Amino acid sequence: MIWQFDIIILTLVIICGIAAISVRDLLGASILFGAYSFMMCLLWAVMGAVDVAFTEASVGAGVSTVFFVAAVFRTSRSSKD
Amino acid sequence: MKSIALTSVALLCAVLIYSTMGFPAWGDSDSPASTHVSDYYIENAVNDTAVPNLVTAVLADYRGYDTLFETTVVLIAGLACFFLLRRFKPRQPQHRLYRHIDTGITLIIEQGGKEPTDSEEFVRIDSRWVPYDLVIQQASCLVIPFLQLFALYVIAHGHHSPGGGFQGGVIFGATIILMAIANDLRSAARRVSERLGALMASAGVLIYAGIGALCILLGGSFLDYSALSKLFAFTPVMARSHGILGVEIGVAVAVSAVMIWIYYNLASAGRHEEGL
Amino acid sequence: MEELAAVFVARYNYWGVIILMGIGLYAMIAKTNMVKKIIGMNIFQTAIILFYISTAAKYGASIPIIAHGHGAQGHGIRAADYMNPLPHVLMLTAIVVSVATLGVALALAVRVYWNYDSLEEDEILNQIKAGQLNRK
Amino acid sequence: MTSQIPALIIVVPLLVSLVVSLAAWIRQSLCYAAALCAMLVAWISAILVMGRVINQGVITYRMAGWAPPWGISWHIDHFNAIILILIATVALINLIATRSTAAREFEDRPGVFYALYLLFVTGLMGIVITGDIFNLYVLLEIASLSGYALLGMGSGRAAVSSLSYLFIGTIGASLYLFGAGYLYIATGSLNMADIAAILPTIEQTGVIQVSFILCLIGLFMKMAFFPLHTWLPNAYTHAPNSSASLIAPLTTKVMIYVMIRIVLFVYQPEFAFAEMDIDRVIVWLAVIAILAGSMLAWKQERLKRMLAYIIVAEVGYMVGGFWLGNTAGMTGAVLHILNDAMMTLCLFLAAGAVISRVQTDAFGALQGVFTKMPFSMIAFVAGALSIIGVPPTCGFFSKWYLISGGMEAGHYAFVAALIISSLVNVLLFFRVIEIGYFEPFDSHHHKNGQTVREAPLDMLVPLLVTAGLLIVMGFYANTLVTWIVKPAISAATMGGL
Numbered sequence: 002m003i004w005q006f007d008i009i010i011l012t013l014v015i016i017c018g019i020a021a022i023s024v025r026d027l028l029g030a031s032i033l034f035g036a037y038s039f040m041m042c043l044l045w046a047v048m049g050a051v052d053v054a055f056t057e058a059s060v061g062a063g064v065s066t067v068f069f070v071a072a073v074f075r076t077s078r079s080s081k082d
Numbered sequence: 083m084k085s086i087a088l089t090s091v092a093l094l095c096a097v098l099i100y101s102t103m104g105f106p107a108w109g110d111s112d113s114p115a116s117t118h119v120s121d122y123y124i125e126n127a128v129n130d131t132a133v134p135n136l137v138t139a140v141l142a143d144y145r146g147y148d149t150l151f152e153t154t155v156v157l158i159a160g161l162a163c164f165f166l167l168r169r170f171k172p173r174q175p176q177h178r179l180y181r182h183i184d185t186g187i188t189l190i191i192e193q194g195g196k197e198p199t200d201s202e203e204f205v206r207i208d209s210r211w212v213p214y215d216l217v218i219q220q221a222s223c224l225v226i227p228f229l230q231l232f233a234l235y236v237i238a239h240g241h242h243s244p245g246g247g248f249q250g251g252v253i254f255g256a257t258i259i260l261m262a263i264a265n266d267l268r269s270a271a272r273r274v275s276e277r278l279g280a281l282m283a284s285a286g287v288l289i290y291a292g293i294g295a296l297c298i299l300l301g302g303s304f305l306d307y308s309a310l311s312k313l314f315a316f317t318p319v320m321a322r323s324h325g326i327l328g329v330e331i332g333v334a335v336a337v338s339a340v341m342i343w344i345y346y347n348l349a350s351a352g353r354h355e356e357g358l
Numbered sequence: 359m360e361e362l363a364a365v366f367v368a369r370y371n372y373w374g375v376i377i378l379m380g381i382g383l384y385a386m387i388a389k390t391n392m393v394k395k396i397i398g399m400n401i402f403q404t405a406i407i408l409f410y411i412s413t414a415a416k417y418g419a420s421i422p423i424i425a426h427g428h429g430a431q432g433h434g435i436r437a438a439d440y441m442n443p444l445p446h447v448l449m450l451t452a453i454v455v456s457v458a459t460l461g462v463a464l465a466l467a468v469r470v471y472w473n474y475d476s477l478e479e480d481e482i483l484n485q486i487k488a489g490q491l492n493r494k
Numbered sequence: 495m496t497s498q499i500p501a502l503i504i505v506v507p508l509l510v511s512l513v514v515s516l517a518a519w520i521r522q523s524l525c526y527a528a529a530l531c532a533m534l535v536a537w538i539s540a541i542l543v544m545g546r547v548i549n550q551g552v553i554t555y556r557m558a559g560w561a562p563p564w565g566i567s568w569h570i571d572h573f574n575a576i577i578l579i580l581i582a583t584v585a586l587i588n589l590i591a592t593r594s595t596a597a598r599e600f601e602d603r604p605g606v607f608y609a610l611y612l613l614f615v616t617g618l619m620g621i622v623i624t625g626d627i628f629n630l631y632v633l634l635e636i637a638s639l640s641g642y643a644l645l646g647m648g649s650g651r652a653a654v655s656s657l658s659y660l661f662i663g664t665i666g667a668s669l670y671l672f673g674a675g676y677l678y679i680a681t682g683s684l685n686m687a688d689i690a691a692i693l694p695t696i697e698q699t700g701v702i703q704v705s706f707i708l709c710l711i712g713l714f715m716k717m718a719f720f721p722l723h724t725w726l727p728n729a730y731t732h733a734p735n736s737s738a739s740l741i742a743p744l745t746t747k748v749m750i751y752v753m754i755r756i757v758l759f760v761y762q763p764e765f766a767f768a769e770m771d772i773d774r775v776i777v778w779l780a781v782i783a784i785l786a787g788s789m790l791a792w793k794q795e796r797l798k799r800m801l802a803y804i805i806v807a808e809v810g811y812m813v814g815g816f817w818l819g820n821t822a823g824m825t826g827a828v829l830h831i832l833n834d835a836m837m838t839l840c841l842f843l844a845a846g847a848v849i850s851r852v853q854t855d856a857f858g859a860l861q862g863v864f865t866k867m868p869f870s871m872i873a874f875v876a877g878a879l880s881i882i883g884v885p886p887t888c889g890f891f892s893k894w895y896l897i898s899g900g901m902e903a904g905h906y907a908f909v910a911a912l913i914i915s916s917l918v919n920v921l922l923f924f925r926v927i928e929i930g931y932f933e934p935f936d937s938h939h940h941k942n943g944q945t946v947r948e949a950p951l952d953m954l955v956p957l958l959v960t961a962g963l964l965i966v967m968g969f970y971a972n973t974l975v976t977w978i979v980k981p982a983i984s985a986a987t988m989g990g991l
Contacts (some may be wrong), residue, residue, distance in 0.1 A: 002109060002415055004367055011374045018378055018401050022385040027393050034397050041404055048415045049422070049441040051244040052137040053407070053449050059252040060457050061404070064341055065260055071349040071358055072464040073393060077470040080391040081478055087388040095380040097704075099373055104699030105679055107368030111416035111438045114696075118682025119563050120414075120444045121437040128424050128435070136422040136443035137450070145447055147557040148565045151620070151632045152451040154508070155639060158613055161515060162643030163465040165606045166653075196376035242421070248454065277519050284515040284609075291509050302502045306559040344461045351468060379672075387663060399664055406672050445678075448628050452671065455635045462639055463660055464890050466646050469653035482654055 007047050014040045027080050031069035038062040132323040133241045142326040146305045146309035150290055152248075153333050157287050160340035164280070167352035180204040201229060208266055208356040229257045237334045242325065247333030254334065254339030267350055267357025270342075279343040286336025290329050297325075327329070371412045378405035378487065390479040392467045403456040407449045414445035422446065498788055499546070500555045500570060502539040503578060504620055511612035518605020521714050525605040533589055536619070537582040548977065549629035552985075554625075562625070569625035569704040569980060573828070573982035577622045577751050580832055583963075584743050584839050585615045589841050592736035593958035595850060600647065601736045607644075611740065618748050627674045627760065628684045630752065631667060634716070638663050641745060644737035645729050653817075655728035662725045663930040666715030669708050676705030677760075686760050693761065698769075706761055706770060710753070717749035719809055720783030727790075727802040735849055738798065739842035743835040744803060750812045750831055758983075763819075773817045777908055780814025783807065784911040788918040795843045797855035800922060801838070804881060807915055808834050815896040821983060823899025828979045830892035833880065833967060837889060840877035841961040844870055847949035847957060857926065860934040867939045867944045869954055871930060873961035878923035880964045883916050887964050891971035 017037035024030045038061030046054040106113035123140050133139040141149050180189040180198055183205055189198075198204040233254035240246030262270035294305040302309030307325025308318035316324060349357040378401060386399025422443040424435060467477060474482045510532035517524045547553060547570060555568040570578075589611070600607045617637030624630050642663070646656030678684060680701045681692040693702065711722075718726040730742050757766045767773050787807025794800040811836070815827035847870040848863060849855050864871045880889035893912060900909040948954065967974070 002417060002419070004109075008370060011371065015374065015377055015381070018381045021397055022381060022389065022394060022401070027391070030394065030397055034400065037401070037406070041408065044375050044408065045411050048411055049419065050411045050414065050446045050449070051423075052135075052246070052249075053411060053446050053453065055244045055249050056252075056450055056453050057248050057404075059256065060453055063256055064252055064259070064345075065400070065457055065460055066255075066347065067263075067347055068460060068464055069393070069397075071345060072468055074358055075348065075351045075468055076393070076477055080394060081391050082391060082394065087384055091380045091387070094383070095367065095376050098379075099377045101676075101700055101704040102369050102372040102376070104701040105369070105372060108371045108412055109415045109417040111419065113413075114682035115413045115445070115679050116416055116442045116682070117437075118692075119684070120442040120682070122564050123443055124422070124424075124437045124440050125435050127443075130433075134424040136440065137446045138426065140443050140447045141450060143558060144560050144565050148447075148451050148629055148632055150508075151629075151636055154613065154616075155455050155632070155636055157512075157515070158610070158639045158643070159461040159634060161606050161610055161613075162462045163638060164431045165600075165603060165610060165643050166462075166465045166469055168603070168648055170602055177374045204370045211461045244421075280519050281516060284512050287515070288512040291505070291512060295505055295509060298498050298501060298505070303498070303556055303559045304505060305557060308559065310531070344465075347714070348461075348464055348468065351472075383665070386665065392657065395661060399661060402665065406668055406675065409672065411674050413675065424574055444684075448684075451628075451632055455632065458639060459635070459660070461665055462642055463657065463664075466653050466657040466660060468643065469646065470657060472652060473650065482816075486651060486654075 002048060007044065008023060010040055010044045014044060025080050025082070027073045027078050028070065030080070031066055032075055034069060035062050035066035038065065112177065121171050130209045130319065130322065131326065132319050133326060135241055135243065135246075137244075138240050138246050138326065138330075142329050143307065143322055146294075149329070149333070150287075150305065152293065153287050153290055153336050156337055156340045157283055160280070160283050160343045163344045163347040167347045168354075169352040172355070173353060177209075179207050181207045206266075206268065218264050222260055226257050226261060229260075230254060233257065233334075233338075237330060238327075240330055241326070247330030249338055250330075251334035251337030252341055255338035255345075258338075259345045262345065262349070262357050265336055267346065267354065270357075271346065271354065274339075274342055276343065276346060279339045280344070282339035283336050283343060286332045286334070286339060289332030289335065293325060293332070371415075372409065375405050375409040375412065378402075378408065381405075392470060392477040393478065396463045396467065399463065400456060401461060403452070403459070407452050407456075410445040410449045410452070414442040457461055497555075499539050499542050500568060500623070503536050503543065503582075503623065506535045506539070507612045507616040511609045511616060514605060514612060515609035517608060518603070522605045530589060532612060533582065533586045533615070534634045536615070537579075537586050538963070540548070540575070540578040540582045544579055547572055547575045554705060558906055563683045563688040566624070566626045566629050567685065568623050569687065571622060571982060571985055572978050573755070574622045574751070574823065576832065576978050576982070577748070580835055581615065581618050581622065581744060581748070584835055585611075585740060587956045587960055588736075588740045588743075588843070591953050592846065593952055594950060595734075595846060596736040597737055607736075608613070610640045610643055611737075614644065614740070615639065618744055621748055621749055622751060625686050626684050627686060627689070627756075628671075631671050631674065634667050634670070634752075634792065637745070637748075638716075641741050645733040645741060648732050648734045650732060651728065652732040652734075653811040655725070655732050659725040662715055662722070666712045666722075668712070669715070670712030673705040673708030673710075673712060676701050677709065677833070679703070686755075689760050690762055690847060693765065702761075702765070703770065706766070709756055712912055713749055713753045713756070714813075717746045717753065717809055717813075718806055719813055720779060720786055720806065720939060723783070723787075723806045726806060727799055730802040730805070731796065731799045734975060735842075735846040739839060739846055742802070742805060742842050743838040746809050747812075747831045747835045750809065750816075750827070753813070754816055754827070757816075764964075768817045773819050774905075776817040777814050777903075777905055780810040780817065781907050781911040781953075783810030784814070784915045788915040788922075791922055792918060794858055797848070797857065797860070797926065798842070801841050801845065803895040804919070804922070805838060808838075811893075811896060811912065811915075814911075815899055816939075818899045818903045818905060818908070820902050822895050822902055824983050825975060825979050826892050826895030826897075826899050828982060829895060829971065829975060832974070833888040833892045833964075836960060836963055836967065837877050837880045840873060840957070841881070843953075843957045843960060844874035844877060847953050848874075850953070851946045851949060857929055860930045861924065862930065863946070864927075864931040867948050870949050870957060873957045875927065876961035876964055877924075878919075879928070880968075882919045882923065886968050888967035888971060889964075891968060895975075 021033035042057040127139040236245035237250030297309040300309040307322045311321035382398045382402030553570040557566040620633035791803035815823045880887035883889045883893040
């Protein structure tokens with residue numbers, strides 16, 4: 002566990018989180034949320050939580066993103082904010 | 083509105099950040115969280131359950147009751163998506179699109195027209211989005227078997243390496259979702275139909291809860307896998323290890339089926355005709 | 359200065375958690391789009407998961423898989439050599455709960471879209487008000 | 495083998511719900527029968543467990559055979575045993591009463607409805623029975639997620655209301671989880687009894703206080719305590735009738751149970767009342783909740799919506815009574831959990847019966863229902879009298895304890911709020927009764943030509959049983975208090991306070 006790595010990834014996580022909620026295109030927001038989840042997965046891997054990181058990689062970055070894309074495809078893609 | 087929200091959230095954050103001053107330092111191995119209960123797991127899990135992966139041991143045995151309900155939560159999500167979204171009546175008016183495979187010409191069949199259902203030359207396509215990319219289709223055909231093999235490895239090897247029923251199940255479900263995205267929903271549904279998915283989802287949780295109930299019948303507590311040693315010729319420790327494997331298989335079956343089921347319902351908005 | 363740096367290194371992870379929680383909560387309060395709110399909800403939940411994982415970390419410890427698990431049968435295992443497995447277990451459960459919540463939330467959002475043809479909260483409220491006026 | 499009876503309360507509904515969700519794809523007709531059997535078994539085992547608790551004291555059930563704090567254990571005392579019986583009774587009565595409603599509302603998916611129904615009940619029972627703070631969160635989500643699905647299936651606004659309930663409910667549950675994380679970081683344990691033993695020994699650094707506040711706010715969101723109640727009226731008004739009459743009586747009451755359990759058994763009274771010093775604030779909030787709930791109920795034009803706002807006021811009764819901090823107030827709060835669940839069930843079932851015949855619950859359409867549906871309306875009046883607090887019904891006794899608790903604590907505003915809200919309830923229900931009894935039946939309002947008549951027997955019998963239970967619980971209120979409520983409270987407070 003090296004805290005210098007940890008802080009870099011944590012910053013990336015926060016940037017991805019802010020980006021995901023501020024993009025107007027919902028498809029883009031879904032993909033940014035996928036990136037957020039993947040960064041989060043790296044963060045947990047740095048902290049030694051390999052099982053949790055594995056789960057987040059498959060669930061958060063994988064299946065959740067697909068669900069978001071599917072829901073956006075079936076509703077509307079644009080958002081007012 | 084937005085500025086009010088921003089200030090109140092910022093105030094809340096400030097209070098919470100102030101409260102972190104009372105925490106033990108990050109990474110401190112003498113903090114209460116790292117000494118009170120967890121030491122027992124680290125020192126005894128291998129002796130108690132013969133599972134070197136501590137997370138698997140704690141997940142499926144010491145706190146197996148939590149994990150049973152974790153699997154049930156996934157099943158509830160599947161049931162809820164079906165319950166809320168599924169529409170059995172087909173859409174009216176209906177016209178279907180078929181593509182001639184060799185030339186790429188699209189055929190529109192209005193209602194009442196004869197459809198080339200069993201034709202070798204025509205293939206049905208979705209009305210809103212028409213994926214027709216040979217590279218994607220062939221590449222996905224190539225990787226899906228290996229992904230499924232990897233999913234089975236993750237399920238079976240959860241005792242020794244990161245992974246287990248949940249992760250393996252999600253990967254397995256994702257392969258079918260990949261098939262549905264690369265081709266179309268109907269070709270995935272031909273392999274894993276909605277009915278099969280729903281039955282597998284319930285059956286997977288039933289395997290888990292059934293193993294737990296079997297332990298009661300054999301004289302132990304609920305989910306006390308060591309009671310299984312009476313049924314099979316295992317030592318109680320190995321019975322726990324094998325009980326964990328059985329439970330992980332149940333989790334994997336349930337989770338993979340539910341992921342597919344949720345995807346079908348979300349991507350087709352409940353009609354199961356056209357997908358993403 | 360050194361003390362300040364020590365406090366920072368010992369706490370910044372928790373601060374990151376709280377900032378992420380703030381981002382999620384802000385999205386849920388201030389954004390009107392339902393999908394944005396759902397993304398905010400997920401960020402909020404993952405922030406709490408990060409909090410638990412941070413409590414499990416130990417400097418100088420390895421991942422919670424006992425090396426040479428078989429054969430040695432647990433002799434001479436020192437607790438300080440391995441990360442705390444308990445929060446990892448809890449958070450596996452929490453991740454699963456969050457994906458289940460996500461599925462149900464998206465299903466409800468799709469149903470909302472069927473009824474109102476919109477995912478913006480203010481537009482839906484206007485439609486509801488107009489519908490009540492029509493009925494009267 | 496008898497030591498395994500507590501396990502049946504959870505295991506049987508869980509297993510049967512899985513069988514039901516399998517049967518939904520094989521034979522839909524089996525689903526109802528299976529659900530009924532499961533609820534009967536759960537009800538009988540809850541009563542057997544109550545008997546054992548009264549005879550032998552606290553039962554501890556070790557899940558998977560591991561000793562706490564390493565494994566998860568159940569802790570069953572008088573308090574959760576009686577709540578278990580309450581949940582099983584309400585769910586059983588509602589299951590029988592809403593059979594035809596459910597068949598109409600979910601014509602092509604009753605199997606999945608019954609599976610979600612059983613899972614919801616399993617979740618609530620698991621919340622009540624568990625002795626582990628993280629396990630409580632998981633089961634909270636089980637009950638909530640199945641609740642969102644059941645509420646969201648209605649037509650029109652139901653999905654929007656259910657989605658906003660989901661947002662608030664998820665924030666509430668996550669805040670609870672965050673508070674539990676603060677507790678974990680300070681104590682290193684998740685078992686309630688273990689934390690209770692550790693907490694007095696560690697030095698106070700503010701972490702425990704913050705965890706207490708976070709847990710409390712999370713639970714307030716879940717139980718619709720006044721400023722955080724906005725999800726409740728919409729969610730219950732637009733929900734399908736068969737699920738509203740299950741969820742409305744149980745969810746808020748179980749959350750109040752969780753609050754009492756966490757405050758008394760984890761943080762303990764000395765910390766929660768003496769050290770935190772927020773009890774006066776919460777009682778004042780409860781006063782506002784009672785008054786606001788009653789006033790908002792007055793403004794409504796529909797029966798179910800009015801009942802939903804009455805629930806908001808009733809939550810104020812129970813939270814306020816508990817935070818008065820004396821034995822009478824707590825007795826009143828615990829007794830009122832039992833009474834209020836039964837009253838709400840009775841009123842929602844009666845409203846469901848009316849809606850099934852009149853097709854709407856707007857006040858304007860209720861003219862003359864008393865002559866057309868006399869038995870349903872008798873049950874409705876019994877429920878109304880109990881909510882108002884008229885003596886032979888059970889509502890009187892819990893309100894009596896609450897008022898005497900308020901007098902004892904010297905909190906006269908709370909007493910005044912209780913009395914004002916009772917008067918408002920008189921007016922509210924008199925308005926309904928006036929329309930239903932004195933105004934003649936007007937056939938112009940029922941343009942679909944269907945004649946309005948008494949509800950079918952399978953709906954009417956459970957409704958009358960519920961109304962009867964209200965009066966029986968009134969007669970046996972003293973027995974209930976001496977045998978069950980008093981031991982429950984004194985176990986927590988060690989006779990202190």
